[in-house]
Amino acid sequence: MALNFSINATISPPNPVKVNYKNSSKTLQNVKNLVNKIGVPSISSSPHESLQKGNWVKLICGASFEDVVDIRNLSLVYTLAGVDCIDCAADASVVSAVSQGIEAAREILPVRRPWTMISVNDDEDLHFRKAEFDPDDCPLDCSRPCEKVCPADAILLEGKKSTAEVSHGTDMIGESKGGVITERCYGCGRCFPVCPYDKIREVTYVRDATATAELLKRNDVDAIEIHTSGRQTTPFEELWAGLGDSVRYLRLVAVSLPNIGETTISSLNQMYSIMEPHLHCLNLWQLDGRPMSGDIGRGATRESIAFAVQLAAAKDRPPGFLQLAGGTNAHTVAGLKKEGLFRTSITKNTTDEKSTANLLSSSNSLIGGIAYGGYARKIVGRVLNSLQSQHGLTLIEDHPDHLLEALQEAIALVGTVKCYDDPFLTH
Numbered sequence: 028m029a030l031n032f033s034i035n036a037t038i039s040p041p042n043p044v045k046v047n048y049k050n051s052s053k054t055l056q057n058v059k060n061l062v063n064k065i066g067v068p069s070i071s072s073s074p075h076e077s078l079q080k081g082n083w084v085k086l087i088c089g090a091s092f093e094d095v096v097d098i099r100n101l102s103l104v105y106t107l108a109g110v111d112c113i114d115c116a117a118d119a120s121v122v123s124a125v126s127q128g129i130e131a132a133r134e135i136l137p138v139r140r141p142w143t144m145i146s147v148n149d150d151e152d153l154h155f156r157k158a159e160f161d162p163d164d165c166p167l168d169c170s171r172p173c174e175k176v177c178p179a180d181a182i183l184l185e186g187k188k189s190t191a192e193v194s195h196g197t198d199m200i201g202e203s204k205g206g207v208i209t210e211r212c213y214g215c216g217r218c219f220p221v222c223p224y225d226k227i228r229e230v231t232y233v234r235d236a237t238a239t240a241e242l243l244k245r246n247d248v249d250a251i252e253i254h255t256s257g258r259q260t261t262p263f264e265e266l267w268a269g270l271g272d273s274v275r276y277l278r279l280v281a282v283s284l285p286n287i288g289e290t291t292i293s294s295l296n297q298m299y300s301i302m303e304p305h306l307h308c309l310n311l312w313q314l315d316g317r318p319m320s321g322d323i324g325r326g327a328t329r330e331s332i333a334f335a336v337q338l339a340a341a342k343d344r345p346p347g348f349l350q351l352a353g354g355t356n357a358h359t360v361a362g363l364k365k366e367g368l369f370r371t372s373i374t375k376n377t378t379d380e381k382s383t384a385n386l387l388s389s390s391n392s393l394i395g396g397i398a399y400g401g402y403a404r405k406i407v408g409r410v411l412n413s414l415q416s417q418h419g420l421t422l423i424e425d426h427p428d429h430l431l432e433a434l435q436e437a438i439a440l441v442g443t444v445k446c447y448d449d450p451f452l453t454h
């Protein structure tokens with residue numbers, strides 16, 4: 028069931044969330060036991076250290092996904108699962124939803140706080156678009172393939188019978204209501220080609236640099252991700268200039284780009300030289316293999332792995348961690364291991380500086396980590412959908428049985444990178 032929650036909904040600043048333990052204390056204890064058993068609270072290393080060790084995990088809520096209820100619950104679940112960073116839309120309400128989810132998780136158990144990253148674009152980009160159509164234009168006999176194909180449950184249509192239909196029995200007169208739930212649409216584009224009547228439009232947008240600069244000053248925003256095509260650096264340079272001094276508040280600047288073949292490295296070097304004079308924090312290159320496709324199937328991750336192999340072999344690339352995205356799913360770590368790019372020898376609590384330094388200098392110390400988007404949302408989304416259909420819009424921690432189920436899914440995925448020793452590593 029889809030949510031219809033306004034993107035302009037006011038979310039109050041992060042507050043401690045009161046958990047209703049009544050009737051559910053045993054299940055909530057099971058949640059705590061699970062998180063304690065795999066050792067998430069004992070992860071005291073910072074997200075920076077995770078990047079160095081190669082076991083950084085980022086949850087991508089979606090650059091255009093703005094359903095604040097789902098985002099809050101996803102953030103809670105993945106914080107308990109031990110992610111290092113939560114990447115979300117550059118919108119004040121969305122950032123507050125992430126912060127609320129993180130703080131609610133930390134009310135349950137003292138896990139460390141993941142970084143919050145906001146995503147922006149320097150030009151038109153697949154991640155920054157919405158689908159749109161007028162349901163009144165849709166023939167009533169359409170089988171609504173758009174609704175079925177949407178991975179975000181962002182299309183909801185309800186046929187409405189007209190007076191004429193009721194009195195004359197025709198099914199061709201009347202109107203539909205509903206359409207695209209804007210805040211849930213994250214621009215994957217799967218609905219566009221399936222509409223037999225070509226009714227769905229693509230609406231693109233570019234995040235405003237001035238508004239972004241203001242968001243970066245919030246103390247619950249730690250990082251920015253700039254999506255760029257990599258094909259021309261002028262828009263990138265303009266955006267970077269527009270962010271001005273606000274970048275000094277950051278711990279990490281990520282640049283996300285697709286594989287543009289032989290020119291990728293020169294593009295990275297150009298962007299690095301633009302950033303360098305004002306880059307006073309870590310930087311990361313997000314290798315966007317096959318955008319927004321991790322939920323499609325096993326093979327979706329191949330392109331991001333191939334991209335990683337290509338960049339790992341490049342001697343002349345600029346400084347910065349490498350992190351996979353775009354098609355990443357439960358098969359990504361296995362693919363990286365095959366290529367010798369996953370630091371399998373680092374376990375969850377490697378704190379010995381000497382062994383870490385040795386590993387970092389080894390040929391396998393090239394991948395900082397993995398970001399999971401559509402796949403991470405899909406596996407937990409099943410539980411959130413069930414929660415919502417049973418209880419409506421609600422806080423997941425008020426239903427510990429659902430929280431436990433969602434957490435098992437999240438841990439199974441995050442654990443592939445963090446090397447959790449856990450019975451739920453079934454993916």
Ligand code: SF4
Pocket residue numbers: 157158176177178179180181182207211212213214215216217218219
């Ligand atoms: S673009 Fe993707 S997320 Fe948006 S409505 Fe279409 S199928 Fe759903």
Ligand code: SF4
Pocket residue numbers: 160162164165166169170171172173174184221222223224225226227
């Ligand atoms: S597939 Fe096209 S015509 Fe049919 S309901 Fe969807 S948008 Fe309307």
